[in-house]
Amino acid sequence: MKKAEGPIAETARGRERTALSDRKHGEERPALRKGLRFMITVETSLKSGPVTSSSPGDDQRSLRAFIQKECGIKMPPAKRVMLEARLQKRLRALGITTLKDYREYLLTDAGRNGELIHCIDAVTTNKTDFFREPSHFDYLAAQALPSLIDAGAGRERKRITVWSAGCSTGEEPYTLAMVLSEFAETRPGFDFKVLATDISTRALEKAWLAVYDRERAAPIPEKLKAKYLLRSKDSSKNLVRIAPWIREKVAFQRLNFMEDRFSIRDKIDVIFCRNVIIYFDRPTQEQLMNKFCRHLGPGGYLFLGHSETIHNMDVPLVATAPTIYRRPQ
Numbered sequence: 001m002k003k004a005e006g007p008i009a010e011t012a013r014g015r016e017r018t019a020l021s022d023r024k025h026g027e028e029r030p031a032l033r034k035g036l037r038f039m040i041t042v043e044t045s046l047k048s049g050p051v052t053s054s055s056p057g058d059d060q061r062s063l064r065a066f067i068q069k070e071c072g073i074k075m076p077p078a079k080r081v082m083l084e085a086r087l088q089k090r091l092r093a094l095g096i097t098t099l100k101d102y103r104e105y106l107l108t109d110a111g112r113n114g115e116l117i118h119c120i121d122a123v124t125t126n127k128t129d130f131f132r133e134p135s136h137f138d139y140l141a142a143q144a145l146p147s148l149i150d151a152g153a154g155r156e157r158k159r160i161t162v163w164s165a166g167c168s169t170g171e172e173p174y175t176l177a178m179v180l181s182e183f184a185e186t187r188p189g190f191d192f193k194v195l196a197t198d199i200s201t202r203a204l205e206k207a208w209l210a211v212y213d214r215e216r217a218a219p220i221p222e223k224l225k226a227k228y229l230l231r232s233k234d235s236s237k238n239l240v241r242i243a244p245w246i247r248e249k250v251a252f253q254r255l256n257f258m259e260d261r262f263s264i265r266d267k268i269d270v271i272f273c274r275n276v277i278i279y280f281d282r283p284t285q286e287q288l289m290n291k292f293c294r295h296l297g298p299g300g301y302l303f304l305g306h307s308e309t310i311h312n313m314d315v316p317l318v319a320t321a322p323t324i325y326r327r328p329q
């Protein structure tokens with residue numbers, strides 16, 4: 001597993017040093033793009049000319065198998081049309097005409113080091129929302145956090161680390177940071193950190209920027225909007241940005257769940273991995289759950305999406321509420 005690099009891995013204090021300003025959202029993109037250049041090496045042309053494939057069906061199949069192996073996302077034949085549509089832009093950008101050539105390119109050094117990221121960006125589904133599946137945040141504040149910090153008779157734990165695993169464009173980790181910040185106001189001395197990871201650099205770039213259309217912020221309760229959102233000074237832009245005192249609680253890192261080992265040093269108290277494993281086959285789901293358990297401390301919680309389950313998996317977790325699991329103490 002590659003170690004997190006560049007500004008994506010920094011906390012917000014580091015980000016402020018990269019000359020980002022809250023004043024004009026529009027001015028921030030170039031600085032961010034410059035900072036992210038290490039990840040996005042775009043190879044724009046291919047020297048070899050187009051090669052006609054003898055069997056487009058086989059090419060599709062092997063490309064789908066390749067993608068599933070790289071990022072775990074199930075690629076059944078039913079996804080054929082979707083895959084071709086999503087990759088069209090990439091093929092055009094590279095001047096490639098067939099999926100066979102595209103797959104071969106992905107196997108070259110330039111493909112592995114540059115194009116693979118774009119390919120993964122194209123095939124991942126990043127749908128998310130602030131306060132998505134809100135009962136999870138109620139459970140976190142009312143049950144999980146008190147139980148975690150009161151665990152161990154008299155030894156109150158003051159610092160909690162929560163991992164948004166598959167954080168997409170940031171709505172989930174920032175929701176967590178707001179909920180944890182509200183909780184901190186009721187418990188003097190309590191502190192927290194949110195680790196947010198995703199495989200998609202495009203999603204991480206947006207998450208790190210923390211700028212959203214105002215409509216996207218609609219699910220955030222008014223009281224929290226007033227505390228944790230900054231409005232764009234230019235009212236025609238209709239944008240909001242997460243306030244720095246919330247951004248600085250969230251550290252972003254690129255991480256592929258298919259890696260054997262995750263470069264995460266903290267013991268994690270709570271993992272939110274919601275609406276991610278639904279895209280994986282069952283053996284991949286089970287392997288991932290076991291990898292999570294290596295990082296989850298005793299008594300730690302795992303939250304899955306409402307249509308996901310670990311039922312009948314060989315994983316050291318017990319169900320404590322629908323789609324919420326816990327590692328035994």
Ligand SMILES: C[S@@+](CC[C@H](N)C(=O)[O-])C[C@H]1O[C@@H](n2cnc3c(N)ncnc32)[C@H](O)[C@@H]1O
Pocket residue numbers: 070071072073124125126127128129132165166167168169172197198199200203255256257258273274275276279305
């Ligand atoms: C539908 S979004 C879910 C976002 C958020 N957790 C939620 O529930 O709103 C799924 C996310 O999982 C990420 N993902 C898919 N495969 C992954 C992998 N192999 N490693 C890490 N993240 C992955 C995608 O990039 C995407 O951002």
